[in-house]
Amino acid sequence: xxxxxxxxxxxxxxxGTCSEDCKFCSQSxxxxxxxxxxxxxxxxEILKEAKKFDSLGALGFCLVSAHKAxxxxxxxxxxxxxxxxxxxxxxxxxxxxxxxxxKEQLIELKNSGISAYNHNLETSQSFYAQxxxxxxxxxxxxTCENVNSSGLNLICGGIFGMGESDKDRVSMxxxxxxxxxxxxxxxxxxxxEALPLNPSTLSVDEALDIIRLSRKILSDVDxxxxxxxxxxxxxxxxxEIFSAGxxxxxxxxxxxxxxxxxxxxxxxxxxxGFDIATDTRVK
Ligand code: SF4
Numbered sequence: 001x002x003x004x005x006x007x008x009x010x011x012x013x014x015x016g017t018c019s020e021d022c023k024f025c026s027q028s029x030x031x032x033x034x035x036x037x038x039x040x041x042x043x044x045e046i047l048k049e050a051k052k053f054d055s056l057g058a059l060g061f062c063l064v065s066a067h068k069a070x071x072x073x074x075x076x077x078x079x080x081x082x083x084x085x086x087x088x089x090x091x092x093x094x095x096x097x098x099x100x101x102x103k104e105q106l107i108e109l110k111n112s113g114i115s116a117y118n119h120n121l122e123t124s125q126s127f128y129a130q131x132x133x134x135x136x137x138x139x140x141x142x143t144c145e146n147v148n149s150s151g152l153n154l155i156c157g158g159i160f161g162m163g164e165s166d167k168d169r170v171s172m173x174x175x176x177x178x179x180x181x182x183x184x185x186x187x188x189x190x191x192x193e194a195l196p197l198n199p200s201t202l203s204v205d206e207a208l209d210i211i212r213l214s215r216k217i218l219s220d221v222d223x224x225x226x227x228x229x230x231x232x233x234x235x236x237x238x239x240e241i242f243s244a245g246x247x248x249x250x251x252x253x254x255x256x257x258x259x260x261x262x263x264x265x266x267x268x269x270x271x272x273g274f275d276i277a278t279d280t281r282v283k
Pocket of ligand 1: 018019020021022025026027028065066067068099
């Protein structure tokens with residue numbers, strides 16, 4: 001049977017304004033990374049991006065904001081974007097990714113047309129304190145539980161290559177499994193010199209082993225995605241991620257780093273004999 005690859009795309013609707021101190025994140029104001037910072041991307045621009053990715057075959061379109069928690073202003077903004085996109089680009093499944101959130105806020109997002117909420121655990125519970133001091137891992141887990149009780153689909157993943165141990169990786173994947181997400185984004189740490197972490201030392205083979213481990217632990221998950229860090233981690237072996245267990249990728253740019261040309265990804269998928277998914281099993 002032909003493998004179907006789910007394509008997702010990202011829009012950074014608010015960039016670089018977060019006061020938390022996650023050591024992997026160039027959007028924290030604490031590290032003063034040299035990135036673009038703005039409070040609100042104009043809806044016209046977001047719509048243009050959505051139309052572009054829709055025409056390239058993406059099914060998922062993720063609205064990301066750089067805050068620790070979803071505040072009322074952002075909630076209103078995301079709902080406004082959602083109403084516009086649902087009218088103009090109805091095929092796209094909208095995903096919101098706006099930090100910790102209550103069940104009530106998540107229900108409001110759902111009512112505006114959002115299909116899924118992305119909130120990552122990032123790493124294991126025990127390693128988290130070495131990565132972030134301004135909020136606990138438990139708040140992340142609780143938000144994922146809120147997503148599940150709101151009726152939105154949960155998208156929950158993490159980052160590899162931050163100095164975590166094999167045990168931490170297994171622990172995070174087991175925690176993700178316990179939350180029953182529909183999709184799991186695997187990110188690979190992309191170093192920025194302003195950040196306090198050391199650059200990732202993962203080899204391509206180690207990163208492929210991480211995908212195999214994730215697929216083994218998360219065997220019931222509909223979509224296993226490689227998200228941020230794909231190009232720098234897998235280099236000229238990006239086509240091997242699919243045989244390792246991945247069936248979803250992000251096309252286009254990431255939050256603060258560039259992805260490769262989307263047409264190179266479409267070519268890679270075609271050459272491998274895969275189809276681009278036109279529907280998701282989970283609604
Ligand atoms: S809370 Fe989110 S946006 Fe803020 S620093 Fe951490 S990862 Fe970055």
